[in-house]
Amino acid sequence: xxxxxxxxxxxxxxxVIYASVALALVIIYRTTGLLNFAQGxxxxxxxxxxYWFTEQGLGIVPALxxxxxxxxxxxxxxxxxxxRPVEGAANPLNVVIVTLGLFLAINxxxxxxxxxxxxxxxxxxxxxxxxxxxxxxxxxxxxFAAVLVVECLLLYVLLQKTKIGxxxxxxxxxxxxxxxxxxxxxxxxxxxxxxxxxxxxxxxxLAATRGxxxxxxxxxxxxVYAFAAAALGGxxxxxxxxxxGLVVGIADALTIQYIDALDGIELVxxxxxxxxxxxxxxxxxFGRTIVERV
Amino acid sequence: MAAPExxxxxxxxxxxxTVPWLRIVVGVVASVVAISIPFNTAxxxxxxxxxxxxxxxxxxxxxxxxxxxxxxxIGHGAFYGVGAFTAAILVTExxxxxEATLPVAALLAAVLGVLVGxxxxxxxxxxxxxxxxxxxxxxxxxxxxxxDGPGGVPLLQPKRAQVASLIxxxxxxxxxxxxxxxxxxxxxxxxxxxxxxRAGRAxxxxxxxxxxxxxxxxxxxxxxxxxxxxxxxxxxxxxxxSVMVTRVADASNPxxxxxLSIEFLIAVVIGGAATITGPFLGAAFLVFVRxxxxxxxAMAPALLGGVLIVAVYVLPDGIVGGYxxxxxxxxxxxxxxxxxxxxATPAADGxxxxxxxx
Numbered sequence: 156x157x158x159x160x161x162x163x164x165x166x167x168x169x170x171v172i173y174a175s176v177a178l179a180l181v182i183i184y185r186t187t188g189l190l191n192f193a194q195g196x197x198x199x200x201x202x203x204x205x206y207w208f209t210e211q212g213l214g215i216v217p218a219l220x221x222x223x224x225x226x227x228x229x230x231x232x233x234x235x236x237x238x239r240p241v242e243g244a245a246n247p248l249n250v251v252i253v254t255l256g257l258f259l260a261i262n263x264x265x266x267x268x269x270x271x272x273x274x275x276x277x278x279x280x281x282x283x284x285x286x287x288x289x290x291x292x293x294x295x296x297x298x299f300a301a302v303l304v305v306e307c308l309l310l311y312v313l314l315q316k317t318k319i320g321x322x323x324x325x326x327x328x329x330x331x332x333x334x335x336x337x338x339x340x341x342x343x344x345x346x347x348x349x350x351x352x353x354x355x356x357x358x359x360x361l362a363a364t365r366g367x368x369x370x371x372x373x374x375x376x377x378x379v380y381a382f383a384a385a386a387l388g389g390x391x392x393x394x395x396x397x398x399x400g401l402v403v404g405i406a407d408a409l410t411i412q413y414i415d416a417l418d419g420i421e422l423v424x425x426x427x428x429x430x431x432x433x434x435x436x437x438x439x440x441f442g443r444t445i446v447e448r449v
Numbered sequence: 450m451a452a453p454e455x456x457x458x459x460x461x462x463x464x465x466x467t468v469p470w471l472r473i474v475v476g477v478v479a480s481v482v483a484i485s486i487p488f489n490t491a492x493x494x495x496x497x498x499x500x501x502x503x504x505x506x507x508x509x510x511x512x513x514x515x516x517x518x519x520x521x522x523i524g525h526g527a528f529y530g531v532g533a534f535t536a537a538i539l540v541t542e543x544x545x546x547x548e549a550t551l552p553v554a555a556l557l558a559a560v561l562g563v564l565v566g567x568x569x570x571x572x573x574x575x576x577x578x579x580x581x582x583x584x585x586x587x588x589x590x591x592x593x594x595x596x597d598g599p600g601g602v603p604l605l606q607p608k609r610a611q612v613a614s615l616i617x618x619x620x621x622x623x624x625x626x627x628x629x630x631x632x633x634x635x636x637x638x639x640x641x642x643x644x645x646x647r648a649g650r651a652x653x654x655x656x657x658x659x660x661x662x663x664x665x666x667x668x669x670x671x672x673x674x675x676x677x678x679x680x681x682x683x684x685x686x687x688x689x690x691s692v693m694v695t696r697v698a699d700a701s702n703p704x705x706x707x708x709l710s711i712e713f714l715i716a717v718v719i720g721g722a723a724t725i726t727g728p729f730l731g732a733a734f735l736v737f738v739r740x741x742x743x744x745x746x747a748m749a750p751a752l753l754g755g756v757l758i759v760a761v762y763v764l765p766d767g768i769v770g771g772y773x774x775x776x777x778x779x780x781x782x783x784x785x786x787x788x789x790x791x792x793a794t795p796a797a798d799g800x801x802x803x804x805x806x807x
Contacts (some may be wrong), residue, residue, distance in 0.1 A: 190575045192582075240762055248521055249761050252718055255523070255711050255763070260754025263747040311630050375704065379586055382579055420590045426583035433572045433580065 170404020171299040175358035176381035177396035179351035186347030198355030201226040230352025231345035277366030334382035378418030383425030389442020492622035502629035503690035508716035508728035510683025516722035519656030525583030526706035527588035528681040532688025537605035537698035558685025561704025592700035688763030
């Protein structure tokens with residue numbers, strides 16, 4: 156049973172990362188109505204920014220906070236400059252292509268800018284100290300969970316308790332009407348992308364400091380799991396993203412431990428999940444049903 | 450989906466008579482150039498051009514699905530991979546000629562295409578992209594698990610003799626060039642004819658207005674699934690041909706097939722979606738960029754990603770679409786009588802330029 160609990164806790168640790176990225180996906184989906192295939196690479200770039208700050212002599216936590224700020228601005232700029240012109244285009248293919256182009260370009264740029272020739276894996280000090288806290292539960296796991304709770308609280312306060320949050324929700328629910336009542340929709344969309352990029356910075360840095368080192372493929376697998384988490388919870392539900400992230404993380408850890416037949420192809424689990432959810436309950440566990448008029 | 454003649458008619462009968470002549474001349478010149486290239490260039494260049502040919506087949510496959518049928522796929526790398534591994538396994542373990550594996554590769558890829566086509570009936574647009582993304586990410590891992598290559602690495606390399614020239618007078622590279630050329634021309638002509646047939650128009654109708662298509666008696670589900678199957682078969686053939694040229698079916702890097710999927714999409718978008726010549730031009734562009742930035746690890750993807758984004762703004766209908774708009778504008782400037790609005794959407798008919806023989 157110890158092994159089982161260990162694996163569940165392990166799953167919670169990764170689940171927090173998946174949940175953060177899934178939250179970012181959900182925020183972008185709700186404000187802009189698109190699946191951001193570049194989310195993982197945006198988070199990767201933010202992680203490299205954190206790395207750059209630590210290289211400049213900052214501690215890991217100040218570096219992370221600085222990276223969050225830079226990422227927020229960067230995300231907002233990406234929305235304004237690259238996404239805005241193709242938003243609302245008749246052909247959804249265009250938006251997919253732009254995010255896929257971003258996927259390729261950001262990953263490559265991160266390598267060109269931050270990785271010196273011949274460098275294999277990069278190292279950063281861990282955000283949380285290694286070792287156990289209580290009852291064999293690792294400090295990192297508790298810390299990760301705390302980060303997720305803080306993220307959720309901040310988002311909750313921002314979205315539900317402030318005027319900006321109200322405006323953001325209004326834009327998500329009906330852009331045209333909110334424009335009529337005097338909300339600057341464009342700024343809200345930039346805010347949404349900025350928030351998503353900031354969440355990505357946290358998730359990326361946590362993911363990078365979790366193992367022994369990281370390279371430019373850090374977020375690609377994470378993105379897949381985050382998509383599974385967002386699909387499971389419903390693409391428009393922040394709560395769903397958090398629950399979905401944890402479920403996917405735990406399911407993944409248990410699959411690796413107990414199902415030998417899926418050794419090496421654990422990715423079958425998240426994709427099976429995406430497929431089943433989209434086929435059986437396309438709006439996810441927590442999502443709203445959208446009635447489409449012909 | 451009237452042929453281009455319909456739009457030319459506005460300019461008078463003169464053009465209608467001259468255009469076929471122009472096309473015949475272009476076709477003959479292109480054929481002569483295509484046949485003479487392998488005898489006048491270095492073997493490495495021949496293989497590079499052969500690479501353009503088979504990538505063009507894969508891009509055409511994706512174009513049939515995404516351009517003409519409106520279904521997004523970022524999983525075509527997986528269909529391509531199925532073709533590559535089918536060919537490699539049949540050649541290395543069962544002693545087949547590579548040429549003989551092409552139909553089998555097409556068939557197996559089509560079967561997988563049908564399997565993916567079923568969820569595509571319920572899942573559309575962005576979500577379909579997500580599912581097909583899963584396909585291309587999973588494929589190399591499945592291969593890594595079930596294909597026993599040398600040293601446990603999923604990497605099959607047929608011996609040189611197994612993909613050698615079957616015709617005595619031709620060197621290996623010339624022979625491979627011609628096989629790829631012939632297969633590409635056949636498959637492009639097939640696609641061209643298909644898109645002017647009843648079945649092709651049904652595909653376009655499903656893309657443009659699904660409900661309207663169903664009310665005029667088109668079986669939407671059947672059209673969508675068969676589009677997926679056909680499209681996958683094209684990618685499978687391309688994969689099999691790639692084994693002939695590169696002599697390897699490789700799944701050791703788990704991201705190769707995902708990147709390939711994006712590259713096919715790039716070829717379609719840059720060349721011009723829903724055109725016949727577009728995928729060829731896109732594939733040529735792709736090979737050029739790959740070759741130009743060979744050795745510099747990240748430059749090619751950075752450039753491809755950037756070009757892809759720019760293309761969506763500047764040339765939303767690709768090279769072919771841009772060329773058509775240019776021609777339309779010139780024609781409009783000439784004929785002051787009947788102004789002709791340049792079509793904003795890519796025209797979904799046969800090629801307005803030339804037959805894709807080079």
